[in-house]
Amino acid sequence: CHSNDRVSTSMQNKFLVPVALLSVVLIGAFGSKLHQDKQRVYELTLVTGNKTGNYYPFGQAIAEVVIQQNPRLRIKVVETEGSHENMRRLQANEAQLAIVQNDTPAVPQARVIASLFKEVFHLIVSEQSGIESVSDLKGKHIALMEKGSGSYSSFWLVSQHYGLKPSDFKSTPGSWNEGTKLFASGEADAIFRVLPPGSDLVSYLLQNTRGKLVPIDQAAAIKIKGPYLQADLIPKGTYKGDPAVPDTDLPTVAVEATLLVHQDVDPVIVKEITRILFERRRNLVAANSLAAMISQPSGSGGFSLPIHEGAQAYYDREKPDFLAANSEVIGLSFSFVTLFVSWLWQLRTRFLQKQKNRADKFNLIILNLIQRIRQAGTFEELDRLQEELFDIFKQVIGDLDQDRIDSDSFHSFTFTWETALKIAAEREKVLRNLSLVSHDLKADLTAVKKMEN
Known part of the structure; x- marks a missing residue:
């Protein structure tokens, strides 16, 4: 009996030892993988645009803030010719992220993360050219952005709408610097660019050449062929306050710069990037003021593409369970409730969008003031501009009290406003230093004259 027990125990030991060893190996492997996953660094490529434009520096701001907030996410920013090339690279998975104009033909592999900022069509013409409308470009020479850029494609959509053929005028594609040289030298009669309102590039061009803005006044009709386009205005005085440039609200066409991602990127990574975009917006605005306009993509102004599931998970983070999609088990009575709640939700969305639009308007005014x-x-001019800053702040406080803007938009505005105050203080120091230098020079000249006498 005892002999049988010893045999049985020996067999059990022989069986248990390999099992125990296998368990240790599996636990070690699992722990090692878990540790590696926690320490793993994810590298993503973000394709943007030309370094002289807005997409490349905006992409750099995103990359800087993302790695500050999450060192495991490293984004490599790549210069490209523009939106069409970015779409191609996204399709080939040569890039995982892309900044693209939302009127660019989309590829199936692309998904939306967020709307970044608004851009408007700028048609700048020489005052001597006699061009007063898009139709007057016939027989003229126009400088365009590089082929493959969103700006290049947008021009042809506009020109075709006005009945112009490529043979009706001379067009020269190139970089911003190349186009500016052609325009400034008088070789080109016009220059077309798609840039955010208040762009420093446009401001420089208008103030250093005999150029003027021409309206693009058939945006609603152009939208029929380009459904992602929007009718918009360049507000009076956007590029100069006195005399105002433009001298009236100028009709034009608007698009949105949008952040896209390849559909195969891990939803956890995309959710983290989306979180940083919205919850660390102050950091982004500090790096690039255009970040003040980042928003959740809307169906009316975006691509015909779904939002990436990772970004959607972030947007739905506070969404109540009872607003989830209807299932077959919900009764008829709950269907009516769901319809009613859906209607209220749409009203709320419109209200929030209206609040954001109003806040964006104030941000654009502040950006214009910063330029001025x-x-x-002079100190007098600086004092007037500071008074305008405080007047705008009073308006925003009033709108906040009356729920015309929400708290998030207010916080975004205050950061931009405080930045303007800091720039004003720095400008005051510069003017004071210039004044001291001028005073010293006058004193030196007086002393020299006395010595000569």
């Missing part, structure tokens, strides 16, 4: 502050030449 940087160019202020």
